[in-house]
Amino acid sequence: MAQALDEIKIGGLGSSRKRVEDDRFLRGKGNYTDDFKLPGMVHMEILRSPLAHARIKSIDTSKAWQIPGVHMVLTGEMAAQHNLAWMPTLSYDTQAVLATDKVRFQGQEIACVCADDPYIAKDGCEAIVVEYEPLPPIVNPWQSQAEGAPIIRDDKEGQTDNICYRWEVGDREGTERAFAQADLVSKLELHYPRSHPSPIECCGSIADYNSATAKLTVYMTTQAPHIIRAAVAIVAELPEHMIRIISPDIGGGFGNKVPVYPGYVCSILCSILLARPVKWIEDKTGNLISTHYARDIYYKGELALRKDGKILAVRFHCDSDNGAFFSDAQPTKFKIGLIHSAFAAYDIPYGYMTAQGAYTNKAPGGVAYRCSFRVTEAMFFQERAIQAAASDLGMDQAAFRRLNLVKDDQFPFRTPYGFLLDSGQFHKCLDVALNAIGYDDFLREKEAARAQGRRLGIGISTMTEPLGAGNSREYDILGIKMFDAAELRVHPSGKAILKIGSQTQGQGHETTFAQIVTHELGIPAADILVQHGDTDNTPFGMGTYASRSTPVAGAATAMVARKVRAKARKLAAHLLEVSEEDVEWELGRFHVRGAPSNGVSIQECAMAAYGNMPDGMEPGLENNAYYDPPNMTWPFAAYIVTVEVDPETGVWDVLRMVAVDDCGVRINPMIVEGQIMGGMTEAYAMANMQFITYDAEGNCVGSNYMDYLLPTAWETPGFELHEVVTPSPHHPIGAKGIGECAAVGGPAAFVNAVMNAVDDTGVRNIDMPLLPDRVWEAMKYKRDVSGAPPVKSDS
Amino acid sequence: MYPSRFHYEAPRSLDEAFGVLQAYGDEAKILAGGQSLIPLIKLRFAAPACIVDINNIPGLDFHEEDSDGSLNIGALCRHRTLERSPLLRSKYPTMSATAPLIADPMVRNRGTLVGSVCHADPQGDWASVMLAMGGEIIARRADGSERAIPVSQFVVGPFQNALAQGEIAVRARVPAARGTRTGTYLKLERRVGDFATVGLAVALEVSGGTINRAGLALTGVGPNNIQCTAAEQSLAGKSLNASTIEQAARLAAEAAQPKTDVRGSAEYKRHVVYTFVTRALSNRQASAA
Ligand SMILES: Cc1cc2nc3c(=O)[nH]c(=O)nc-3n(C[C@H](O)[C@H](O)[C@H](O)COP(=O)(O)OP(=O)(O)OC[C@H]3O[C@@H](n4cnc5c(N)ncnc54)[C@H](O)[C@@H]3O)c2cc1C
Numbered sequence A: 001m002a003q004a005l006d007e008i009k010i011g012g013l014g015s016s017r018k019r020v021e022d023d024r025f026l027r028g029k030g031n032y033t034d035d036f037k038l039p040g041m042v043h044m045e046i047l048r049s050p051l052a053h054a055r056i057k058s059i060d061t062s063k064a065w066q067i068p069g070v071h072m073v074l075t076g077e078m079a080a081q082h083n084l085a086w087m088p089t090l091s092y093d094t095q096a097v098l099a100t101d102k103v104r105f106q107g108q109e110i111a112c113v114c115a116d117d118p119y120i121a122k123d124g125c126e127a128i129v130v131e132y133e134p135l136p137p138i139v140n141p142w143q144s145q146a147e148g149a150p151i152i153r154d155d156k157e158g159q160t161d162n163i164c165y166r167w168e169v170g171d172r173e174g175t176e177r178a179f180a181q182a183d184l185v186s187k188l189e190l191h192y193p194r195s196h197p198s199p200i201e202c203c204g205s206i207a208d209y210n211s212a213t214a215k216l217t218v219y220m221t222t223q224a225p226h227i228i229r230a231a232v233a234i235v236a237e238l239p240e241h242m243i244r245i246i247s248p249d250i251g252g253g254f255g256n257k258v259p260v261y262p263g264y265v266c267s268i269l270c271s272i273l274l275a276r277p278v279k280w281i282e283d284k285t286g287n288l289i290s291t292h293y294a295r296d297i298y299y300k301g302e303l304a305l306r307k308d309g310k311i312l313a314v315r316f317h318c319d320s321d322n323g324a325f326f327s328d329a330q331p332t333k334f335k336i337g338l339i340h341s342a343f344a345a346y347d348i349p350y351g352y353m354t355a356q357g358a359y360t361n362k363a364p365g366g367v368a369y370r371c372s373f374r375v376t377e378a379m380f381f382q383e384r385a386i387q388a389a390a391s392d393l394g395m396d397q398a399a400f401r402r403l404n405l406v407k408d409d410q411f412p413f414r415t416p417y418g419f420l421l422d423s424g425q426f427h428k429c430l431d432v433a434l435n436a437i438g439y440d441d442f443l444r445e446k447e448a449a450r451a452q453g454r455r456l457g458i459g460i461s462t463m464t465e466p467l468g469a470g471n472s473r474e475y476d477i478l479g480i481k482m483f484d485a486a487e488l489r490v491h492p493s494g495k496a497i498l499k500i501g502s503q504t505q506g507q508g509h510e511t512t513f514a515q516i517v518t519h520e521l522g523i524p525a526a527d528i529l530v531q532h533g534d535t536d537n538t539p540f541g542m543g544t545y546a547s548r549s550t551p552v553a554g555a556a557t558a559m560v561a562r563k564v565r566a567k568a569r570k571l572a573a574h575l576l577e578v579s580e581e582d583v584e585w586e587l588g589r590f591h592v593r594g595a596p597s598n599g600v601s602i603q604e605c606a607m608a609a610y611g612n613m614p615d616g617m618e619p620g621l622e623n624n625a626y627y628d629p630p631n632m633t634w635p636f637a638a639y640i641v642t643v644e645v646d647p648e649t650g651v652w653d654v655l656r657m658v659a660v661d662d663c664g665v666r667i668n669p670m671i672v673e674g675q676i677m678g679g680m681t682e683a684y685a686m687a688n689m690q691f692i693t694y695d696a697e698g699n700c701v702g703s704n705y706m707d708y709l710l711p712t713a714w715e716t717p718g719f720e721l722h723e724v725v726t727p728s729p730h731h732p733i734g735a736k737g738i739g740e741c742a743a744v745g746g747p748a749a750f751v752n753a754v755m756n757a758v759d760d761t762g763v764r765n766i767d768m769p770l771l772p773d774r775v776w777e778a779m780k781y782k783r784d785v786s787g788a789p790p791v792k793s794d795s
Numbered sequence B: 001m002y003p004s005r006f007h008y009e010a011p012r013s014l015d016e017a018f019g020v021l022q023a024y025g026d027e028a029k030i031l032a033g034g035q036s037l038i039p040l041i042k043l044r045f046a047a048p049a050c051i052v053d054i055n056n057i058p059g060l061d062f063h064e065e066d067s068d069g070s071l072n073i074g075a076l077c078r079h080r081t082l083e084r085s086p087l088l089r090s091k092y093p094t095m096s097a098t099a100p101l102i103a104d105p106m107v108r109n110r111g112t113l114v115g116s117v118c119h120a121d122p123q124g125d126w127a128s129v130m131l132a133m134g135g136e137i138i139a140r141r142a143d144g145s146e147r148a149i150p151v152s153q154f155v156v157g158p159f160q161n162a163l164a165q166g167e168i169a170v171r172a173r174v175p176a177a178r179g180t181r182t183g184t185y186l187k188l189e190r191r192v193g194d195f196a197t198v199g200l201a202v203a204l205e206v207s208g209g210t211i212n213r214a215g216l217a218l219t220g221v222g223p224n225n226i227q228c229t230a231a232e233q234s235l236a237g238k239s240l241n242a243s244t245i246e247q248a249a250r251l252a253a254e255a256a257q258p259k260t261d262v263r264g265s266a267e268y269k270r271h272v273v274y275t276f277v278t279r280a281l282s283n284r285q286a287s288a289a
Helices: A020-026 A062-066 A076-081 A118-127 A141-145 A172-180 A225-235 A262-274 A284-290 A375-393 A397-404 A426-437 A439-451 A509-521 A549-576 A602-611 A669-688 A741-757 A772-781 B014-027 B037-042 B079-084 B086-091 B093-101 B105-110 B113-119 B125-132 B229-235 B242-255 B266-281
Strands: A042-048 A054-060 A070-075 A086-088 A094-096 A109-115 A129-134 A163-170 A184-195 A204-210 A215-220 A243-246 A278-281 A294-305 A311-321 A350-358 A455-464 A484-490 A496-500 A528-531 A583-586 A589-592 A595-601 A622-627 A636-645 A652-662 A720-723 B007-009 B028-031 B050-053 B063-065 B071-074 B136-140 B146-150 B155-157 B168-174 B180-188 B198-207 B210-219
Touching (some): A042 A118, A042 A262, A042 A284, A054 A109, A062 A070, A062 A118, A070 A076, A070 A118, A070 A262, A086 A225, A109 A262, A141 A311, A163 A172, A172 A311, A204 A262, A215 A225, A215 A262, A225 A243, A225 A262, A262 A278, A294 A375, A311 A375, A375 A397, A375 A455, A375 A741, A397 A426, A397 A455, A426 A439, A426 A455, A426 A652, A426 A720, A439 A455, A439 A636, A455 A741, A484 A509, A484 A549, A484 A602, A496 A549, A509 A528, A549 A583, A549 A595, A549 A602, A589 A602, A595 A602, A669 A720, A669 A741, A772 B266, B014 B028, B014 B050, B028 B037, B063 B086, B071 B113, B079 B093, B079 B113, B086 B093, B093 B125, B093 B180, B093 B198, B113 B125, B113 B136, B125 B180, B198 B266, B210 B229, B229 B242
Parallel strands (some): B028 B050
Antiparallel strands (some): A042 A109, A086 A094, A184 A294, A204 A278, A294 A311, A484 A496, A484 A622, A583 A589, A636 A652, B063 B071, B136 B168
């Protein structure tokens, strides 16, 4: 009898196989957009606005044209002749490609210069003279709604205020009734500061329009090449089959590389006008000040509570600061992403929420920075409000959660805002985390330390989040439903190529998607090449963001492998000379029912598909699958952090950080752990140091890495990881999203820990980032510290 | 990085360097470690016509004690060398505490102490250390003559030093100590590699429990590095105890001229100065990040 295959050994489900991508990355053999050099290529640089809000009186480009080596100086006026001064956004607004009338944020694109090299292009930008008439800058929602505030979007007909959307969801009356019956109402106001995904590789593109064939090829840093192709077709009015988007190796995305940026559009237009390849590579400051930011939401909310701790209802309002253009990348139906997934983990009968967006003189965006459309914002407010409510009740943080978390026997569970949770073991995850941290011991230690003047604190964050949009009933972007596709071709020798529409940016798809095929077909993962990132050569997909690759494209991969297996079964029956019903599958092999030693391998079936197929069977062994998920996947996480705060300086150190993640079946445990550690690092960053703000003049504070602080290995604490596995009931292999959980649920754990360390001061809130001066101020004056731009300054 | 066009010279001797400086006048900029100059030209905040790279000039990469007990640090002595120096570790506690707190390993591999003092960034750490230790910069002219400028007079404003056109800072000098050196450098930074929110250099010269000379200087809390003269004087001739420490801390906090900015309020920074002086003098480790 043939030896059964060891799935772990061949790199299947559950194998921590090394990332195949790393070989080329570690040896410097990757190919990023900037690595491509095309014959005749020119270099493009962008001139950006130094002012946040100003009318453009004139733009004089004559001196730039005179510089030897300059080939093109493109202004908004010229772009307008091609109907490209403005472009549509993913939130059904418009965004200026190159400013014509006004500049609306510092860093906005005004003109671009194409030249023989980037030095000359930059010289060209410096030679452009722009005359401005400054207008009062608006840097937060309150200024934007103040009486007499200038209308930022006076380009839009009928726009008479600075509001870009209003939205509501939930049961308003039911919630009001529940609040009327509450013993206690716990209120909380806070701000999730603006941050930037800040991938190390900035954005860039090489547009190559071939005037002979009329084909446009664009190498670019995008997380969603297929959507970009559709967008380019719409924006540039080019036929879609004559557009090829190539997304080569990407140096991080984190949501920043989902949108269409003016730089991409300009490089395309310049390439068409010059009939030469045009390369645009953004610099770090350009990336930080002009591409999509994240967060920047002010919340005001309350929980209706019964004396015994039961939550009766929740309601909250969000004011989002959307910058100059409403360009959130989000599904059509939603105006503030999936922020109404807040409180999903808790059994709360009634909920109501409202939101309003403000135009301001800040960079546009509202991108899903390592999260599924604003769920980070949702879960942060949720977990801060839960902590505040427990404190108001005088209840233990853990006990309050245990009382209100959705219980195992309640699934499927409909949240008051309409989501359907389908699985989880929330209480078990919490218990694993509490045990790991030694909860009761720590509380005693904290009391003892307090008696010596030391401040220890412990913070919990528990949350479930909707990952893997869509289903097609509810989720679309620009009218295109959010499904994904996969193509699988098995070559005669049994080696395979898998083509997917998602786009890895560090997640390791080339490694893990092969593992899914291995699990389904028993072909060793090393024999499977995963291809993505070229719209001419891969099937349609919505792209990689919002933790949707494994839930959607991963599911499509499992489904296409099953289709291939179904055909292989027919081939096996033919080879074994039995009927199909008498063939049984084991990993990598079919055998005759009842005669396990009489079988054929998947590789033998593959050879037969090309050389020995039954009469009438179409040759070859390949297929494709489109996958429309029936629901989101709902991972759950319980994070606990302990800290010590220096009472004299406000500096706080993380003592321990325990993470319990339930992301269902883990395809590659090593990669899952890497994702959790990466996300947790960003969570720590958010809580501790990482934010962008603006001064009163609208200058961006955080325009380079000396001001925009990313944590290094030096300050990042160690993370202790644990797992619980509740398979997704609808995903073909039971997997759930995991790329973002820690970044989503993590920040509140750190903040709650610091708040717990100062719980004797009566302070309800310190806004992120919890820089030492803010913690010190809260301790010293026993008052909340709300950090909202403009930055305080006495200069 | 796409700076403006510039001419590049890499002289092989000080004489050659002086020649280039003469030819270009105030259009020339000396490049030592480049860790302050290159960021400036990258952002095109500076666009010198000529960059005079002194890295090929022999004899500038040293740090050693003279027979008179003074310490000399050559213009090409890197932060990294100072960080690892056994000499500093055994005899110059303030300096050896400072070096590892500057920037990150990559910057420390290139950046120089002399370059840092020349750059006169109010957030530069070395100028405070030099102030606290009574250090000076030795400037050399084309004719080979040298003059010593105390760092207290060398740094004349934010990003401004007292070098005359055509002068090169060839070394820094710290005079011999009266007694044993003790001291430290405390730095509150938001992240490793960050400039100081508050930095404090303490350099004491002590014999038999009596302070012969006290040096205290502050980083990041004024338009320049600040020498805390009153606090220094309050300690001279005394020994350390709760009341002398408290007084010095109070005087140092008064000497600070902090501004409220994204790193914190003026009040907070002043408070940190007080806390740091207290901690440094009572030998308590700061838990600053
Ligand atoms: C990311 C980053 C983080 C940093 N963090 C810190 C920090 O935490 N603390 C800190 O103190 N510093 C910090 N720095 C600055 C760093 O220490 C620099 O190395 C130092 O300030 C300048 O030294 P340099 O040799 O690199 O000088 P350069 O950049 O070469 O020169 C600086 C200036 O001094 C002039 N100059 C240099 N040498 C001479 C000379 N011999 N004679 C006359 N003029 C001269 C130059 O013309 C130039 O104007 C940081 C720098 C970076 C890039």
